[in-house]
Amino acid sequence: MKPLATSLSALLGVLIALLFIRTITFRSRQLHAPPVETLRFDQNTALERLSEAIQLKTVSFESATESNTAPFQKLHAFLTKSFPLIHRQLTKEIVNNHSLLYTWEGKDNQLKPILLMAHLDVVPVVPGTENSWTHAPFSGKVAEGYVWGRGAIDNKASVLSILEAVEKLLADGFQPQRTVYLAFGHDEEIGGQQGAAKIAAVLSKREAQIEFILDEGSAIIDGVIPGVAAPISMIGIGEKGYLTLKLTVSTPGGHSSLPPNESAIGILSRAIDKIERSPFPRNINPAVKEFFNFVGPELSWEKKLVLANLWLTEPWLKRELAKSPLTDSMIRTTQATTIFHAGATENVLPTQAQAIINFRLISGDTIEAVIARVGKVIDDARVKIAALPFSIDPSPISSTDAVGFKLVRRTISQVAPHTIVAPFLTIAATDTRHYAKLTKQTYRFMPITIRSDDAKRIHGVDERISTEDYERCIRFYVQLIKNSQATAN
Numbered sequence: 460m461k462p463l464a465t466s467l468s469a470l471l472g473v474l475i476a477l478l479f480i481r482t483i484t485f486r487s488r489q490l491h492a493p494p495v496e497t498l499r500f501d502q503n504t505a506l507e508r509l510s511e512a513i514q515l516k517t518v519s520f521e522s523a524t525e526s527n528t529a530p531f532q533k534l535h536a537f538l539t540k541s542f543p544l545i546h547r548q549l550t551k552e553i554v555n556n557h558s559l560l561y562t563w564e565g566k567d568n569q570l571k572p573i574l575l576m577a578h579l580d581v582v583p584v585v586p587g588t589e590n591s592w593t594h595a596p597f598s599g600k601v602a603e604g605y606v607w608g609r610g611a612i613d614n615k616a617s618v619l620s621i622l623e624a625v626e627k628l629l630a631d632g633f634q635p636q637r638t639v640y641l642a643f644g645h646d647e648e649i650g651g652q653q654g655a656a657k658i659a660a661v662l663s664k665r666e667a668q669i670e671f672i673l674d675e676g677s678a679i680i681d682g683v684i685p686g687v688a689a690p691i692s693m694i695g696i697g698e699k700g701y702l703t704l705k706l707t708v709s710t711p712g713g714h715s716s717l718p719p720n721e722s723a724i725g726i727l728s729r730a731i732d733k734i735e736r737s738p739f740p741r742n743i744n745p746a747v748k749e750f751f752n753f754v755g756p757e758l759s760w761e762k763k764l765v766l767a768n769l770w771l772t773e774p775w776l777k778r779e780l781a782k783s784p785l786t787d788s789m790i791r792t793t794q795a796t797t798i799f800h801a802g803a804t805e806n807v808l809p810t811q812a813q814a815i816i817n818f819r820l821i822s823g824d825t826i827e828a829v830i831a832r833v834g835k836v837i838d839d840a841r842v843k844i845a846a847l848p849f850s851i852d853p854s855p856i857s858s859t860d861a862v863g864f865k866l867v868r869r870t871i872s873q874v875a876p877h878t879i880v881a882p883f884l885t886i887a888a889t890d891t892r893h894y895a896k897l898t899k900q901t902y903r904f905m906p907i908t909i910r911s912d913d914a915k916r917i918h919g920v921d922e923r924i925s926t927e928d929y930e931r932c933i934r935f936y937v938q939l940i941k942n943s944q945a946t947a948n
């Protein structure tokens with residue numbers, strides 16, 4: 460027994476030593492760049508302009524009519540009037556009637572251009588909720604330290620603050636070394652096929668090679684991740700895929716007095732039940748690992764110990780992350796049954812039952828694999844499975860060692876030094892997917908603060924942006940454009 464006990468305790472000693480060494484050498488990835496000079500600009504005018512832009516109801520539309528396209532024309536005219544230097548010195552192209560592409564030519568054509576993205580359209584206000592808003596949804600009211608209204612965050616704050624930044628730089632006589640593209644699609648909320656996809660086609664045709672892209676899709680998250688007290692500037696380095704499946708069961712139907720053993724409703728219900736009982740496996744994918752590599756070193760000693768030793772602690776961590784839908788969605792493909800249709804009359808068997816299931820795919824999964832898995836889980840040939848037209852595989856993951864990431868990180872450390880910077884997997888879909896062929900470096904970030912009760916405001920009631928956050932957006936884009944002029948990071 461003695462040699463065994465000795466070797467066991469030796470092994471334990473090695474294990475403890477390893478845990479400690481890994482924890483001690485879990486080095487911080489944060490930058491502490493020297494603070495930059497405070498940017499002087501007319502805050503009130505900038506807020507006023509954001510407010511006016513919100514008042515133009517640029518709700519995305521499927522088919523163009525005079526009434527739904529008019530707000531887009533008005534917004535174009537408003538931008539032209541508000542940013543005279545941009546419209547004098549940059550090249551503006553109207554793409555597919557409603558989207559905008561600006562080119563700010565750099566002096567050094569050896570440097571690959573950067574592309575700043577945002578979108579002009581907004582989601583509609585759900586009818587019946589107008590009165591629940593503190594200020595009318597398209598009022599653009601500036602009150603209580605916020606600018607209120609649909610699009611305040613998603614995504615007119617980006618459009619306007621990017622333009623404010625460029626106008627300010629032009630006013631200061633700044634001329635970029637590196638070409639800067641500004642791309643504003645007009646149908647991001649309904650897939651971007653008519654806007655971002657067409658802008659990307661224009662750039663592809665020119666064989667434009669982009670150093671990096673920055674779009675919406677992530678923010679400064681405050682108090683949302685359990686166990687992390689400091690706000691985190693999350694830079695989206697990838698985004699989940701999207702797939703919707705329609706399940707259909709067809710039966711002969713007939714009168715309810717002479718029913719078969721199984722109805723269309725019963726067969727379909729069992730299929731859905733099987734799917735819900737077989738959730739996708741959890742997996743700490745590379746993007747999530749990167750998130751912990753950046754956040755971990757900034758946490759308390761015990762948490763650092765856990766995150767520095769994922770080789771041992773991963774099963775426990777997965778269980779912890781599974782406790783909240785937000786953190787759970789970071790580590791697995793999710794599935795949500797959203798529609799169920801069957802039957803119309805109490806004494807008639809329906810001939811058809813249909814259900815819709817929406818999937819958000821984690822990197823590593825594919826549309827094909829999800830469809831195959833669903834078929835296998837249901838294991839019933841009577842249930843027909845069809846994918847709805849809009850589906851997309853998860854995006855590639857952009858590197859945290861690339862120039863683009865480093866520039867965004869440096870800029871954040873200058874304009875939001877109170878935050879921890881960390882890469883992240885964006886849960887929602889953005890327009891960036893249309894540009895995938897133009898660069899490997901695609902990042903998603905806006906320096907606005909999202910606290911736990913703010914997430915529901917986006918696409919919901921009382922969307923708003925704090926004036927402080929909006930001013931930070933302008934400073935952020937000014938600084939990012941300045942920082943990106945050199946190749947160094």
Ligand SMILES: [Zn+2]
Nearest residue numbers: 613614647675
């Ligand atoms: Zn958006």
